[in-house]
Amino acid sequence: MPNEATAPTFLFATTPQELATICAAIKEHGEVAVDSEFNALYAYQERVCLIQLAVPGAEYVVDPLADFDLAPLGALMADPAVQKVFHAAQQDVAGLKRDLDFEFSNLFDTMWAARILGWEHLGLAAILKEKFDAHSDKRFQRFNWGKRPLPNKALAYARLDVRYLLRLRDLQAQELRVAGREEEAAEIMAHLTQTPQSSPAYGPASFWRVKGMHELVDRERAVLWELYNWRDQVAMRRDRPPFKVLNDRTLIRLAKLRPRSSRGLRQAGLKSHHISRYGKSLCAAVARGEHGSIPRRRRRPRHSEAAMARYEALRSWRLQTATARGVASDVICSNAALWALAEDNPRTPAALEKIKELGPWRRRTYGEEILQVLQSVSGYR
Numbered sequence: 001m002p003n004e005a006t007a008p009t010f011l012f013a014t015t016p017q018e019l020a021t022i023c024a025a026i027k028e029h030g031e032v033a034v035d036s037e038f039n040a041l042y043a044y045q046e047r048v049c050l051i052q053l054a055v056p057g058a059e060y061v062v063d064p065l066a067d068f069d070l071a072p073l074g075a076l077m078a079d080p081a082v083q084k085v086f087h088a089a090q091q092d093v094a095g096l097k098r099d100l101d102f103e104f105s106n107l108f109d110t111m112w113a114a115r116i117l118g119w120e121h122l123g124l125a126a127i128l129k130e131k132f133d134a135h136s137d138k139r140f141q142r143f144n145w146g147k148r149p150l151p152n153k154a155l156a157y158a159r160l161d162v163r164y165l166l167r168l169r170d171l172q173a174q175e176l177r178v179a180g181r182e183e184e185a186a187e188i189m190a191h192l193t194q195t196p197q198s199s200p201a202y203g204p205a206s207f208w209r210v211k212g213m214h215e216l217v218d219r220e221r222a223v224l225w226e227l228y229n230w231r232d233q234v235a236m237r238r239d240r241p242p243f244k245v246l247n248d249r250t251l252i253r254l255a256k257l258r259p260r261s262s263r264g265l266r267q268a269g270l271k272s273h274h275i276s277r278y279g280k281s282l283c284a285a286v287a288r289g290e291h292g293s294i295p296r297r298r299r300r301p302r303h304s305e306a307a308m309a310r311y312e313a314l315r316s317w318r319l320q321t322a323t324a325r326g327v328a329s330d331v332i333c334s335n336a337a338l339w340a341l342a343e344d345n346p347r348t349p350a351a352l353e354k355i356k357e358l359g360p361w362r363r364r365t366y367g368e369e370i371l372q373v374l375q376s377v378s379g380y381r
Contacts, residue, residue: 008054008057008058008059008163009057009058009059010058010059010060010061010159011058011059011060011061012060012061012063012155013060013061013062013063014063014066014068015066015068016068016069019062019068019070019072019073020072022053022060022062022073023072023073023076025055025058025060026053026055026076026082027076027082028055029055029056030081030082030083031055031082031083031084031085031166032053032054032055032076032082032083032084032085033052033053033054033055033085033086033162033163033165033166033169034051034052034053034077034084034085034086034092034162034165035051035052035086035087035092035158035161035162035165036048036050036051036052036092036095036096037049037050037052037143037145037158038091038095038145039144039145039146040201040241041142041144041241042144042146042240042241043146043239043240043241044202044235044236044238044239044240044241044242045200045201045202046095046198046201047064047095047099047146048064048095048096048099048100049064049065049145049146050062050063050064050145050150050158051064051070051073051096052158052159052161052162053162054159054162054163054165054166055166056166059159059162059163061155061158061159064099064100065146065148070100073102074100074101074102074103077096077102077103077104077105078102078103078104078105079105079106080105080106081106082106083106083107083108084104084106084107084108085107085108085109085110085165085166085168085169086107086108086109086110086165087109087110087111087124087127087161087165087168088109088111088124089107089109089111089112089189089192089195090192090195091198093107093192093193093195094195094196094197094198095197095198097195097196097197097198098197098198103193104192104193105193106193107189107190107192107193108169108173108189109188109189109192110124110127110165110168110169110172111124112185112188112189112192113169113172113173113175113176113185114127114172115327115328115331116176116181116184116185116188116327116331117172117175117176117179117181118325118326118327124161127168128160128164128168131164131168131171132164132167132168134160134163134164136157136160136161137153137156137157140153140154140157140158143157145158183361184361184362184365186361187359187360187361187362188331190359191359201241202232202235202236202241202242203232204229204232207225207228207295208297210224210228210248210251210252211248211249211252212248212249212252213252215252215256216252216255216256218294219289219290219294220255220256220258221255221294221295222289222290222292222293222294222295223254223255223258223285223286223289223290224251224252224254224255224289225289225292225295226285226286226288226289226292227251227254227255227282227285227286227289228251229285230281230282230285231245231246231251234278234281245278246274246278250268250269250270253268253269254268254270254282254286255289258286258289258290259282259283259286260283260286260287261283262275262279264283265279265282265283270282303339303342303343306345306377307342307343307345308342309377310341310342310345310373310374310377311338311339311342313373313374313376313377314333314338314341314342314370314373314374315329315338317369317370317373318332318333318338321366321369332366333358333362333366334357336357337355337357337358337362340355340356340357340358341355341358341370341374345374346371346374347371347374347375348371349363349367349368349371352367352370352371
Protein backbone atom coordinates (compact mmCIF):
# COMPACT_ATOMS: atom_id res chain seq x y z
CA MET A 1 0.00 0.00 0.00
CA PRO A 2 1.19 3.56 -0.67
CA ASN A 3 2.39 5.56 2.29
CA GLU A 4 -0.52 7.44 3.91
CA ALA A 5 1.60 10.60 3.97
CA THR A 6 2.15 10.42 0.23
CA ALA A 7 -0.66 11.91 -1.82
CA PRO A 8 -1.71 9.69 -4.73
CA THR A 9 -0.86 10.87 -8.23
CA PHE A 10 -3.89 12.10 -10.16
CA LEU A 11 -4.90 12.25 -13.81
CA PHE A 12 -8.12 13.60 -15.32
CA ALA A 13 -8.43 11.79 -18.64
CA THR A 14 -10.05 13.48 -21.62
CA THR A 15 -7.92 12.03 -24.45
CA PRO A 16 -7.11 8.55 -25.81
CA GLN A 17 -3.47 8.97 -24.78
CA GLU A 18 -4.40 9.72 -21.16
CA LEU A 19 -6.80 6.77 -21.12
CA ALA A 20 -4.02 4.51 -22.42
CA THR A 21 -1.83 5.57 -19.47
CA ILE A 22 -4.63 4.66 -17.06
CA CYS A 23 -5.33 1.30 -18.69
CA ALA A 24 -1.63 0.39 -18.57
CA ALA A 25 -1.55 1.12 -14.82
CA ILE A 26 -4.67 -0.98 -14.22
CA LYS A 27 -3.23 -3.91 -16.18
CA GLU A 28 0.03 -3.66 -14.22
CA HIS A 29 -1.74 -3.87 -10.86
CA GLY A 30 -4.45 -6.38 -11.84
CA GLU A 31 -7.01 -4.54 -9.70
CA VAL A 32 -8.85 -1.25 -9.76
CA ALA A 33 -11.37 0.59 -7.59
CA VAL A 34 -14.29 1.91 -9.65
CA ASP A 35 -17.14 4.35 -9.15
CA SER A 36 -19.27 6.48 -11.47
CA GLU A 37 -21.40 9.59 -11.24
CA PHE A 38 -24.67 10.31 -13.06
CA ASN A 39 -26.76 13.42 -13.70
CA ALA A 40 -30.16 11.93 -12.82
CA LEU A 41 -31.33 15.11 -11.06
CA TYR A 42 -30.52 17.32 -14.03
CA ALA A 43 -31.53 15.51 -17.24
CA TYR A 44 -34.55 13.74 -18.72
CA GLN A 45 -32.48 10.61 -19.30
CA GLU A 46 -29.58 10.25 -16.92
CA ARG A 47 -26.19 9.31 -18.28
CA VAL A 48 -22.84 8.48 -16.80
CA CYS A 49 -20.86 11.71 -16.50
CA LEU A 50 -17.75 10.61 -14.62
CA ILE A 51 -15.81 7.41 -14.01
CA GLN A 52 -13.48 7.36 -11.01
CA LEU A 53 -10.69 4.80 -10.81
CA ALA A 54 -7.91 4.06 -8.33
CA VAL A 55 -4.93 1.72 -8.19
CA PRO A 56 -2.34 1.68 -5.39
CA GLY A 57 -0.66 5.09 -5.41
CA ALA A 58 -2.76 6.69 -8.14
CA GLU A 59 -6.26 8.02 -8.74
CA TYR A 60 -7.92 8.76 -12.05
CA VAL A 61 -11.06 10.39 -13.34
CA VAL A 62 -12.22 9.58 -16.87
CA ASP A 63 -14.57 11.98 -18.63
CA PRO A 64 -17.12 9.97 -20.65
CA LEU A 65 -18.59 13.23 -21.98
CA ALA A 66 -15.34 13.99 -23.83
CA ASP A 67 -15.25 12.86 -27.45
CA PHE A 68 -13.01 9.78 -27.33
CA ASP A 69 -13.41 6.01 -27.37
CA LEU A 70 -13.64 4.29 -23.98
CA ALA A 71 -13.47 0.77 -25.42
CA PRO A 72 -10.00 0.10 -23.91
CA LEU A 73 -11.44 0.74 -20.44
CA GLY A 74 -14.45 -1.42 -21.29
CA ALA A 75 -12.12 -4.27 -22.20
CA LEU A 76 -10.56 -4.08 -18.73
CA MET A 77 -13.99 -4.10 -17.06
CA ALA A 78 -14.66 -7.40 -18.88
CA ASP A 79 -11.18 -8.84 -18.24
CA PRO A 80 -11.35 -11.63 -15.61
CA ALA A 81 -7.64 -11.09 -14.86
CA VAL A 82 -8.43 -7.64 -13.40
CA GLN A 83 -10.53 -7.36 -10.25
CA LYS A 84 -12.95 -4.41 -10.19
CA VAL A 85 -13.82 -3.15 -6.70
CA PHE A 86 -17.07 -1.19 -6.34
CA HIS A 87 -19.25 -0.07 -3.47
CA ALA A 88 -22.92 -0.79 -4.25
CA ALA A 89 -22.09 -1.90 -7.78
CA GLN A 90 -25.57 -2.49 -9.14
CA GLN A 91 -26.38 1.06 -10.27
CA ASP A 92 -22.89 1.62 -11.67
CA VAL A 93 -22.88 -1.65 -13.60
CA ALA A 94 -26.39 -1.06 -14.98
CA GLY A 95 -25.58 2.48 -16.08
CA LEU A 96 -22.19 1.67 -17.58
CA LYS A 97 -23.75 -1.17 -19.56
CA ARG A 98 -26.49 1.12 -20.86
CA ASP A 99 -24.37 4.13 -21.75
CA LEU A 100 -21.01 2.63 -22.70
CA ASP A 101 -21.86 -0.99 -23.58
CA PHE A 102 -19.43 -2.25 -20.91
CA GLU A 103 -19.52 -5.83 -19.65
CA PHE A 104 -18.13 -7.01 -16.32
CA SER A 105 -16.30 -9.92 -14.71
CA ASN A 106 -14.31 -10.47 -11.49
CA LEU A 107 -16.20 -7.91 -9.44
CA PHE A 108 -15.92 -7.28 -5.70
CA ASP A 109 -18.64 -5.21 -4.03
CA THR A 110 -17.68 -3.75 -0.66
CA MET A 111 -21.31 -3.01 0.24
CA TRP A 112 -22.33 -6.62 -0.34
CA ALA A 113 -19.29 -7.79 1.61
CA ALA A 114 -20.42 -5.59 4.51
CA ARG A 115 -23.92 -7.08 4.28
CA ILE A 116 -22.62 -10.66 4.18
CA LEU A 117 -20.45 -9.94 7.22
CA GLY A 118 -23.33 -8.32 9.11
CA TRP A 119 -21.63 -4.94 9.49
CA GLU A 120 -23.62 -2.22 11.22
CA HIS A 121 -22.86 0.42 8.57
CA LEU A 122 -23.46 -0.17 4.86
CA GLY A 123 -23.18 3.32 3.34
CA LEU A 124 -19.73 4.15 2.02
CA ALA A 125 -19.41 7.46 3.89
CA ALA A 126 -20.20 5.80 7.22
CA ILE A 127 -17.82 2.91 6.55
CA LEU A 128 -14.98 5.22 5.50
CA LYS A 129 -15.46 7.32 8.62
CA GLU A 130 -15.44 4.26 10.86
CA LYS A 131 -12.57 2.37 9.24
CA PHE A 132 -10.30 5.17 7.95
CA ASP A 133 -11.52 8.35 9.71
CA ALA A 134 -12.22 9.79 6.24
CA HIS A 135 -14.89 12.46 5.80
CA SER A 136 -16.73 13.39 2.59
CA ASP A 137 -18.15 16.80 1.64
CA LYS A 138 -21.94 16.43 1.71
CA ARG A 139 -22.35 19.56 -0.42
CA PHE A 140 -21.65 17.48 -3.53
CA GLN A 141 -24.18 14.70 -2.92
CA ARG A 142 -26.64 16.37 -5.33
CA PHE A 143 -24.09 17.93 -7.65
CA ASN A 144 -24.67 18.20 -11.41
CA TRP A 145 -21.94 15.91 -12.71
CA GLY A 146 -22.78 16.85 -16.29
CA LYS A 147 -21.44 20.34 -15.63
CA ARG A 148 -18.17 21.33 -17.32
CA PRO A 149 -15.64 22.42 -16.28
CA LEU A 150 -15.78 20.51 -13.01
CA PRO A 151 -14.65 22.40 -9.90
CA ASN A 152 -11.59 20.98 -8.17
CA LYS A 153 -13.61 20.44 -4.99
CA ALA A 154 -16.12 18.31 -6.91
CA LEU A 155 -13.30 16.21 -8.34
CA ALA A 156 -11.83 15.79 -4.85
CA TYR A 157 -15.22 14.58 -3.58
CA ALA A 158 -15.54 12.11 -6.46
CA ARG A 159 -12.04 10.73 -5.92
CA LEU A 160 -12.75 9.97 -2.26
CA ASP A 161 -15.30 7.36 -3.38
CA VAL A 162 -12.49 5.18 -4.78
CA ARG A 163 -9.51 6.21 -2.64
CA TYR A 164 -10.05 3.61 0.10
CA LEU A 165 -11.90 0.86 -1.76
CA LEU A 166 -8.90 -1.42 -2.34
CA ARG A 167 -7.90 -1.18 1.31
CA LEU A 168 -11.49 -1.78 2.36
CA ARG A 169 -11.61 -4.82 0.07
CA ASP A 170 -8.50 -6.19 1.78
CA LEU A 171 -10.09 -5.81 5.23
CA GLN A 172 -13.30 -7.47 4.10
CA ALA A 173 -11.57 -10.27 2.20
CA GLN A 174 -9.72 -11.20 5.41
CA GLU A 175 -12.95 -11.15 7.43
CA LEU A 176 -14.72 -13.23 4.79
CA ARG A 177 -11.92 -15.82 4.95
CA VAL A 178 -12.07 -15.99 8.75
CA ALA A 179 -15.86 -16.29 8.69
CA GLY A 180 -15.82 -18.93 5.96
CA ARG A 181 -17.92 -16.68 3.72
CA GLU A 182 -15.59 -16.34 0.70
CA GLU A 183 -17.56 -18.70 -1.55
CA GLU A 184 -20.87 -17.12 -0.60
CA ALA A 185 -19.50 -13.66 -1.43
CA ALA A 186 -18.02 -14.85 -4.72
CA GLU A 187 -21.38 -16.31 -5.78
CA ILE A 188 -23.27 -13.09 -5.01
CA MET A 189 -20.68 -10.90 -6.72
CA ALA A 190 -20.59 -13.08 -9.82
CA HIS A 191 -24.35 -12.59 -10.02
CA LEU A 192 -23.86 -8.80 -9.84
CA THR A 193 -21.87 -8.87 -13.08
CA GLN A 194 -25.06 -10.08 -14.80
CA THR A 195 -27.05 -7.00 -13.68
CA PRO A 196 -29.08 -5.89 -16.73
CA GLN A 197 -28.54 -2.44 -18.17
CA SER A 198 -30.66 0.36 -16.76
CA SER A 199 -34.08 0.84 -18.30
CA PRO A 200 -35.46 4.35 -18.98
CA ALA A 201 -36.60 6.05 -15.79
CA TYR A 202 -39.47 7.84 -17.50
CA GLY A 203 -41.85 7.42 -20.43
CA PRO A 204 -45.30 5.77 -20.68
CA ALA A 205 -44.11 2.51 -19.10
CA SER A 206 -43.45 4.38 -15.84
CA PHE A 207 -47.00 5.78 -15.56
CA TRP A 208 -48.07 3.26 -12.93
CA ARG A 209 -45.26 4.36 -10.63
CA VAL A 210 -46.78 7.82 -10.07
CA LYS A 211 -47.14 8.30 -6.32
CA GLY A 212 -50.78 8.62 -5.30
CA MET A 213 -52.17 6.60 -8.21
CA HIS A 214 -54.20 4.42 -5.82
CA GLU A 215 -56.19 7.48 -4.69
CA LEU A 216 -57.82 7.98 -8.11
CA VAL A 217 -61.03 6.68 -9.66
CA ASP A 218 -61.23 5.70 -13.32
CA ARG A 219 -61.93 9.09 -14.95
CA GLU A 220 -59.35 10.80 -12.76
CA ARG A 221 -56.84 8.18 -13.86
CA ALA A 222 -57.65 9.00 -17.51
CA VAL A 223 -56.93 12.66 -16.83
CA LEU A 224 -53.72 11.73 -15.04
CA TRP A 225 -52.65 9.69 -18.09
CA GLU A 226 -52.94 12.77 -20.30
CA LEU A 227 -51.19 14.99 -17.75
CA TYR A 228 -48.43 12.44 -17.30
CA ASN A 229 -47.75 12.20 -21.03
CA TRP A 230 -47.89 15.99 -21.36
CA ARG A 231 -45.31 16.32 -18.58
CA ASP A 232 -43.13 13.65 -20.16
CA GLN A 233 -43.05 15.47 -23.49
CA VAL A 234 -42.21 18.81 -21.83
CA ALA A 235 -39.45 17.20 -19.78
CA MET A 236 -38.00 15.47 -22.83
CA ARG A 237 -38.04 18.70 -24.83
CA ARG A 238 -36.38 20.66 -22.02
CA ASP A 239 -34.04 17.78 -21.06
CA ARG A 240 -35.09 17.90 -17.45
CA PRO A 241 -36.34 15.25 -15.03
CA PRO A 242 -40.17 15.27 -15.15
CA PHE A 243 -40.46 16.05 -11.44
CA LYS A 244 -38.74 19.39 -12.16
CA VAL A 245 -41.59 20.28 -14.54
CA LEU A 246 -44.39 19.33 -12.11
CA ASN A 247 -44.09 16.83 -9.29
CA ASP A 248 -46.31 13.76 -8.84
CA ARG A 249 -48.27 15.35 -6.00
CA THR A 250 -49.31 18.24 -8.26
CA LEU A 251 -50.33 15.88 -11.07
CA ILE A 252 -52.52 13.89 -8.68
CA ARG A 253 -54.17 17.09 -7.42
CA LEU A 254 -54.85 18.26 -11.00
CA ALA A 255 -56.30 14.84 -11.91
CA LYS A 256 -58.71 15.08 -8.98
CA LEU A 257 -59.80 18.69 -9.52
CA ARG A 258 -59.68 18.65 -13.35
CA PRO A 259 -59.30 22.42 -13.83
CA ARG A 260 -60.25 23.91 -17.20
CA SER A 261 -59.09 27.51 -16.72
CA SER A 262 -56.31 29.61 -15.24
CA ARG A 263 -58.50 30.25 -12.24
CA GLY A 264 -58.99 26.54 -11.72
CA LEU A 265 -55.25 25.98 -12.00
CA ARG A 266 -54.67 28.59 -9.29
CA GLN A 267 -57.25 26.90 -7.10
CA ALA A 268 -55.37 23.64 -7.66
CA GLY A 269 -52.30 25.30 -6.15
CA LEU A 270 -50.22 26.00 -9.25
CA LYS A 271 -47.86 28.92 -9.04
CA SER A 272 -48.17 31.90 -11.34
CA HIS A 273 -45.07 31.05 -13.39
CA HIS A 274 -46.41 27.53 -14.02
CA ILE A 275 -49.77 28.89 -15.13
CA SER A 276 -48.10 31.45 -17.39
CA ARG A 277 -45.85 28.84 -18.97
CA TYR A 278 -48.06 25.76 -19.05
CA GLY A 279 -51.64 26.84 -18.35
CA LYS A 280 -53.09 26.44 -21.84
CA SER A 281 -51.48 23.06 -22.53
CA LEU A 282 -52.38 21.77 -19.05
CA CYS A 283 -56.06 22.61 -19.54
CA ALA A 284 -55.96 20.93 -22.95
CA ALA A 285 -54.49 17.77 -21.35
CA VAL A 286 -57.27 17.78 -18.74
CA ALA A 287 -59.89 18.13 -21.50
CA ARG A 288 -58.42 15.18 -23.39
CA GLY A 289 -58.53 13.10 -20.23
CA GLU A 290 -62.20 13.95 -19.66
CA HIS A 291 -63.13 12.10 -22.85
CA GLY A 292 -60.18 9.76 -23.36
CA SER A 293 -59.97 6.04 -22.72
CA ILE A 294 -59.30 4.89 -19.18
CA PRO A 295 -55.86 3.28 -18.81
CA ARG A 296 -55.94 -0.27 -17.49
CA ARG A 297 -52.98 -1.90 -15.85
CA ARG A 298 -52.03 -5.26 -17.24
CA ARG A 299 -52.37 -7.67 -14.37
CA ARG A 300 -49.66 -10.17 -13.68
CA PRO A 301 -50.85 -13.77 -13.46
CA ARG A 302 -51.93 -14.51 -9.92
CA HIS A 303 -50.06 -17.05 -7.88
CA SER A 304 -51.99 -20.11 -6.81
CA GLU A 305 -52.93 -20.51 -3.15
CA ALA A 306 -50.47 -23.39 -2.88
CA ALA A 307 -47.65 -21.29 -4.32
CA MET A 308 -48.52 -18.43 -1.96
CA ALA A 309 -48.43 -20.80 1.00
CA ARG A 310 -45.03 -22.12 -0.06
CA TYR A 311 -43.70 -18.57 -0.54
CA GLU A 312 -44.84 -17.48 2.92
CA ALA A 313 -43.28 -20.57 4.50
CA LEU A 314 -40.01 -19.92 2.68
CA ARG A 315 -40.09 -16.25 3.65
CA SER A 316 -40.53 -17.20 7.31
CA TRP A 317 -37.62 -19.65 7.08
CA ARG A 318 -35.45 -16.99 5.41
CA LEU A 319 -36.21 -14.42 8.12
CA GLN A 320 -35.37 -16.88 10.92
CA THR A 321 -32.12 -17.87 9.18
CA ALA A 322 -31.12 -14.25 8.57
CA THR A 323 -31.94 -13.20 12.13
CA ALA A 324 -29.87 -16.03 13.56
CA ARG A 325 -26.94 -14.92 11.40
CA GLY A 326 -27.41 -11.20 11.97
CA VAL A 327 -27.82 -10.24 8.33
CA ALA A 328 -30.62 -8.89 6.11
CA SER A 329 -33.02 -11.45 4.66
CA ASP A 330 -31.95 -11.03 1.04
CA VAL A 331 -28.40 -12.01 1.95
CA ILE A 332 -29.80 -15.49 2.54
CA CYS A 333 -31.94 -15.62 -0.57
CA SER A 334 -33.54 -13.13 -2.98
CA ASN A 335 -37.29 -12.67 -3.41
CA ALA A 336 -36.91 -13.86 -6.99
CA ALA A 337 -35.42 -17.11 -5.74
CA LEU A 338 -38.22 -17.58 -3.20
CA TRP A 339 -40.89 -17.13 -5.87
CA ALA A 340 -39.10 -19.51 -8.24
CA LEU A 341 -38.98 -22.11 -5.47
CA ALA A 342 -42.62 -21.52 -4.55
CA GLU A 343 -43.79 -21.87 -8.15
CA ASP A 344 -41.60 -24.78 -9.24
CA ASN A 345 -41.89 -26.62 -5.92
CA PRO A 346 -38.76 -28.80 -6.28
CA ARG A 347 -38.86 -32.04 -4.33
CA THR A 348 -35.32 -33.36 -4.75
CA PRO A 349 -31.76 -31.96 -4.80
CA ALA A 350 -31.68 -32.64 -8.53
CA ALA A 351 -34.84 -30.58 -9.06
CA LEU A 352 -33.36 -27.82 -6.90
CA GLU A 353 -30.50 -27.46 -9.39
CA LYS A 354 -32.99 -26.22 -11.98
CA ILE A 355 -33.72 -23.11 -9.91
CA LYS A 356 -31.33 -20.71 -11.66
CA GLU A 357 -31.85 -18.05 -8.99
CA LEU A 358 -29.97 -20.30 -6.53
CA GLY A 359 -26.24 -20.71 -7.04
CA PRO A 360 -24.22 -23.80 -6.08
CA TRP A 361 -23.20 -22.40 -2.67
CA ARG A 362 -26.78 -21.60 -1.65
CA ARG A 363 -28.04 -24.97 -2.88
CA ARG A 364 -25.35 -26.77 -0.91
CA THR A 365 -25.78 -24.64 2.22
CA TYR A 366 -29.56 -24.22 2.35
CA GLY A 367 -30.88 -26.84 -0.05
CA GLU A 368 -31.85 -29.46 2.50
CA GLU A 369 -33.62 -26.88 4.69
CA ILE A 370 -35.47 -25.44 1.67
CA LEU A 371 -36.72 -28.88 0.64
CA GLN A 372 -37.87 -29.56 4.20
CA VAL A 373 -39.79 -26.26 4.28
CA LEU A 374 -41.49 -27.02 0.98
CA GLN A 375 -42.37 -30.52 2.08
CA SER A 376 -43.88 -29.22 5.34
CA VAL A 377 -46.36 -26.89 3.65
CA SER A 378 -49.94 -28.05 3.57
CA GLY A 379 -51.04 -28.87 0.05
CA TYR A 380 -47.46 -29.69 -0.98
CA ARG A 381 -48.59 -32.22 -3.54
